[in-house]
Amino acid sequence: MPVPVDDGQHRKIKMAKILIVDDDEKVTTLLGRYLSSLGYQVTTVNQSSKAISAAEQVRPDLFILDIMMPPPDGFTLTGMLRDNIKFARTPILIITALDNSNSRATTLGANGYLAKPFNLDELDAKIHELIGDQQ
Numbered sequence: 001m002p003v004p005v006d007d008g009q010h011r012k013i014k015m016a017k018i019l020i021v022d023d024d025e026k027v028t029t030l031l032g033r034y035l036s037s038l039g040y041q042v043t044t045v046n047q048s049s050k051a052i053s054a055a056e057q058v059r060p061d062l063f064i065l066d067i068m069m070p071p072p073d074g075f076t077l078t079g080m081l082r083d084n085i086k087f088a089r090t091p092i093l094i095i096t097a098l099d100n101s102n103s104r105a106t107t108l109g110a111n112g113y114l115a116k117p118f119n120l121d122e123l124d125a126k127i128h129e130l131i132g133d134q135q
Contacts, residue, residue, distance in 0.1 A: 016131055017041045019060035021051045021077065022095070023069040031064065034120055035127075048072050052080060055087060062131050063087075067096035067105070075108055082109035091130040095123075 018040050022028050028044035035042045045054045048069045055063070063081060067074035074094060081087040094105040097116040105113050112126050 015039055015041045016061040017043070017058055018062045018064060018127070019051070019055055019058055020044045020064045021048055021054075021069070021074075022046065022064075022066035023048065024066070027066070031123070034123075038124065040127075048074070048077055051077055052084070055081070055084075059086070060090060062127060063090060063092045065092060065094055065110075067094060067098050075104060078105065078108045078110050093126055093130060 018035055020028050020031050020035075020042060022031075022044075023046055025046050028046055032042045032044045043054060043058045043060070045051050049072065051065075065074040065077055069077075072080065074096065078092055078094070081090070081092060091111040092109065093112040093114065094110045095114045095116060095118070096105075112130050114122060114126055
């Protein structure tokens with residue numbers, strides 16, 4: 001999705017970058033292909049322990065995180081991202097099959113939540129809600 005960017009001299013368009021972190025490769029492949037087809041620059045990580053280093057390289061406009069992953073889980077990873085000055089304000093969308101995770105996720109700093117299974121149109125709408133035309 002094109003995102004307007006103003007560098008002080010020129011207004012230009014960049015593609016929003018999304019980092020997806022989920023230990024299920026089928027999920028990251030499906031979401032990666034779908035979001036790429038919508039025009040996003042997508043990076044996927046299947047080991048949550050590598051998420052921070054990937055984020056440092058990619059500098060995403062949005063994180064999509066699963067909750068149930070080998071350590072660090074999505075709750076812990078959300079806290080780690082919020083504690084990092086570079087990502088303290090980057091929107092985080094939690095996707096999980098866990099019931100009643102929404103309040104804990106938002107308490108830890110997530111900006112949005114989708115319960116699995118979800119419709120891809122719901123995902124697209126939530127992404128627009130979280131990053132819209134900002135940046």
